[in-house]
Amino acid sequence: MGELSTSIQYLSGVGPKRAELLRRELGIETLSDLIHLYPFRYIDRSGITRIAEVAPDLAYVQLQARVVSRTLYGPGSSIVSQETDPIHFNASKRLSVIVEDDSGRMEMVFFKGIKWNYQRLVPGATFLFFGKPQAFGNRLNIVHPEVDVPQSGTLSQGTLTGVYPSTEKLKTGGITGKVMCKLQAAALNLCLPEIQETLPEYILRDRGLVSLQYALKNIHFPGDSYTLQKATYRLKFEELFFLQLSLLKQKYVRSRGERGILMPKVGPDFHACYNALPYALTGAQQRVIKEIRADLVSGHQMNRLLQGDVGSGKTMVAVLSCLIAIGNGFQTCIMAPTEVLAQQHYANIQKYLKPTSVRCALLTGSTTQKERRDIHAGLVDGSIGIIVGTHALLEDNVVFRNLGLAVIDEQHRFGVDQRARLWAKGPETGRVLPPETVAARGLVNGGTASAVQRRDERSEVSGSSDSSGRDRIPPHVLVMTATPIPRTLAMTLYGDLDVSVIDEMPPGRKPVQTMCIGQNRRNAMYRFMRDEIARGRQVFVVFPLIFESEKMDLQNLEQGYEEIVKAFPLPDYKVAIVHGQQTNEEKSFNMSAFAAGRAHILVSTTVIEVGVDVPNASVMVIESAQRFGLSQLHQLRGRVGRGAEKSYCILVKDAKTSKEAQQRLDLMCSTEDGFEIAEQDMKMRGPGDLEGTQQSGLPISLNIASLARDGQLLTEARIYAERILEADPSLEAPQNQALVRELRKEKYEIKDYSKIS
Ligand code: ADP
Ligand code: MG
Numbered sequence: 001m002g003e004l005s006t007s008i009q010y011l012s013g014v015g016p017k018r019a020e021l022l023r024r025e026l027g028i029e030t031l032s033d034l035i036h037l038y039p040f041r042y043i044d045r046s047g048i049t050r051i052a053e054v055a056p057d058l059a060y061v062q063l064q065a066r067v068v069s070r071t072l073y074g075p076g077s078s079i080v081s082q083e084t085d086p087i088h089f090n091a092s093k094r095l096s097v098i099v100e101d102d103s104g105r106m107e108m109v110f111f112k113g114i115k116w117n118y119q120r121l122v123p124g125a126t127f128l129f130f131g132k133p134q135a136f137g138n139r140l141n142i143v144h145p146e147v148d149v150p151q152s153g154t155l156s157q158g159t160l161t162g163v164y165p166s167t168e169k170l171k172t173g174g175i176t177g178k179v180m181c182k183l184q185a186a187a188l189n190l191c192l193p194e195i196q197e198t199l200p201e202y203i204l205r206d207r208g209l210v211s212l213q214y215a216l217k218n219i220h221f222p223g224d225s226y227t228l229q230k231a232t233y234r235l236k237f238e239e240l241f242f243l244q245l246s247l248l249k250q251k252y253v254r255s256r257g258e259r260g261i262l263m264p265k266v267g268p269d270f271h272a273c274y275n276a277l278p279y280a281l282t283g284a285q286q287r288v289i290k291e292i293r294a295d296l297v298s299g300h301q302m303n304r305l306l307q308g309d310v311g312s313g314k315t316m317v318a319v320l321s322c323l324i325a326i327g328n329g330f331q332t333c334i335m336a337p338t339e340v341l342a343q344q345h346y347a348n349i350q351k352y353l354k355p356t357s358v359r360c361a362l363l364t365g366s367t368t369q370k371e372r373r374d375i376h377a378g379l380v381d382g383s384i385g386i387i388v389g390t391h392a393l394l395e396d397n398v399v400f401r402n403l404g405l406a407v408i409d410e411q412h413r414f415g416v417d418q419r420a421r422l423w424a425k426g427p428e429t430g431r432v433l434p435p436e437t438v439a440a441r442g443l444v445n446g447g448t449a450s451a452v453q454r455r456d457e458r459s460e461v462s463g464s465s466d467s468s469g470r471d472r473i474p475p476h477v478l479v480m481t482a483t484p485i486p487r488t489l490a491m492t493l494y495g496d497l498d499v500s501v502i503d504e505m506p507p508g509r510k511p512v513q514t515m516c517i518g519q520n521r522r523n524a525m526y527r528f529m530r531d532e533i534a535r536g537r538q539v540f541v542v543f544p545l546i547f548e549s550e551k552m553d554l555q556n557l558e559q560g561y562e563e564i565v566k567a568f569p570l571p572d573y574k575v576a577i578v579h580g581q582q583t584n585e586e587k588s589f590n591m592s593a594f595a596a597g598r599a600h601i602l603v604s605t606t607v608i609e610v611g612v613d614v615p616n617a618s619v620m621v622i623e624s625a626q627r628f629g630l631s632q633l634h635q636l637r638g639r640v641g642r643g644a645e646k647s648y649c650i651l652v653k654d655a656k657t658s659k660e661a662q663q664r665l666d667l668m669c670s671t672e673d674g675f676e677i678a679e680q681d682m683k684m685r686g687p688g689d690l691e692g693t694q695q696s697g698l699p700i701s702l703n704i705a706s707l708a709r710d711g712q713l714l715t716e717a718r719i720y721a722e723r724i725l726e727a728d729p730s731l732e733a734p735q736n737q738a739l740v741r742e743l744r745k746e747k748y749e750i751k752d753y754s755k756i757s
Contacts, residue, residue, distance in 0.1 A: 003190040004032040021173045031187045039162025052103035056135035063129045065099035089115045107141040184220045198742045209234045236705040241717035252729045260301035267327015269356040276355040284504035302476035308502030309674040310638025314480045318407045319352045326385045330404025333387045337410045339364045346388040363389035394421045402427040405476045426472040512641040516651040516665045526567045537618040539601045544627040561603045578604040615643030625651035626661035630681035
């Protein structure tokens, strides 16, 4: 017994050195960890493409080919070493390897791992190359192919051999693909008898799922593609099921148990602001405010995600929500991911607050010490009703008298830990709303004891404690995001949140006309920009981050800037530039020059991606648009079309634009619907990338299921999880104990997530 938890070191063929390598490179410590490392792909030995049949835009191909020659290139494609020359790895930027089979020749390219690949890819030797072919000029190549040694006589009886995640260090340390297969076989032999079924019998029957033992064996060593499919389906279902069970359980527990600050009133400031609005709220805005109101009087903590496309009017909803909290005698905060955004929010919110008596302040990294002291005092004495800021709000010395509502804008930029810190700033139990504050502001007429509904039962979600250990009541939390998240992804990431959607744009919004052009029409584009500027409009020009080093990206941007300045010279035109290497002051200075209309054109990297509002800007030019992801393009496009004027988005593509990139650009030209774009984006790229771009905020990691491809399965698994929890919300029934055991595993732990986001 206990093989599963045995250290990997004791598996035959491992030992202390390789154990350390496995731990460092793959996080594998026990046999259980090992057998849960699944192949990410299978080599079908019948599936080898001949080089003559390789075409660009073919999906991934596997070639079996012999190395012909190797060439090392330095910067600017200068040849550093060829086969017979002395080798200079340090001066090399690129390794080109020509390979051949009996049908033709082709190039493999490496920018990384140059030395290692050079040394193993010796002329005459045969390898399996796996990767995505692409056209480069009139040649075809594969950049960074996976390279395997063709295996004779594998462990699998079938035709499919698993390929495991690996690293250069693992391979040089002797843990090749072949060795990994051997280790898996040995570990499975020891562990399989110990594996217990995790899913209830009736679900297995209902869904026609294979047993866990069978699935584990076949995910590693499938007999054929049918058994592999059965195994994969079962493991994916299990993963998605437990994930949903975990998320939903937290939601059930919270909605039953978590104390929430009661906010029964609306208050005069809300009405003052509302009545002075220059426009009517959209139906969607009204509905969302009602949903939020209902949360605030429920006695439970609100954890609501507000999704709304760029420009749908989320800020207004946030401000009105804050005013309700203030109307009940509480303070509020609005956190933005960047300084520029915080400033912009602050400026907008102050406008909305004019008709009210609410004091609003801005706290960011560049707030001076003196201002800071004033703000800290105003937060402690309760005189500041809304504090707008960046991460600076999370610092320990920011103490509220009674924080009742936290609004987090563009949540995916906030890490989980940061959310938890905000959580701990809620009011202390028993110290909420001292009567004198309330009376002085004339906001509450009843007793204040009811302001917090006490928990009448012990719940698993406990209140948070601050550093001094005092019990804290969590503020209500409203998370706003303009990134339209596909339904399946939202269901997973926010399975425990309530979701409101603003699915209606304010009236009078004109569609943004989007077009995609090649470099040959650059001059025509400049003419068009001049026309728009002559009409008093402004233009954004955005450059992508292309290179791995910030320095080179900056060069790229500066070249672009110079070109724009040449085409738009002083004194007629003023061009501002904003990028990530500037100090906060420089950024703000340049941004505000553009926002105030002192510059006609703003050249920037994607720092302007989120939230920035310059209604007078009517043209968004995106350079090298093929390099951007869809959701990023959509965010950028959302920067225009905010004013009364017709707006344009011009996607400038380079000559080397792949078919996939062209598809993205075509989609951008055909729709402005953020949700449709998000769905398509996930389908085209796979959520791996989507997750990759949001690393900081992701509370989960999936081992085998894919959010893009397995949306249907996710929905099905969720239904089972819901049914089980409806009957037994805290999973106490004897028949559910196996589920509880499984849920305790680390992989289903969602760190503090339900608490704050
Ligand atoms: P978001 O944050 O969702 O991208 P904003 O809150 O910045 O959008 O709103 C975009 C613009 O629309 C702002 O200039 C705002 O004043 C305006 N706006 C918001 N709600 C309405 C409405 N109901 N009618 C007209 N304009 C509105
Ligand atoms: Mg906004």
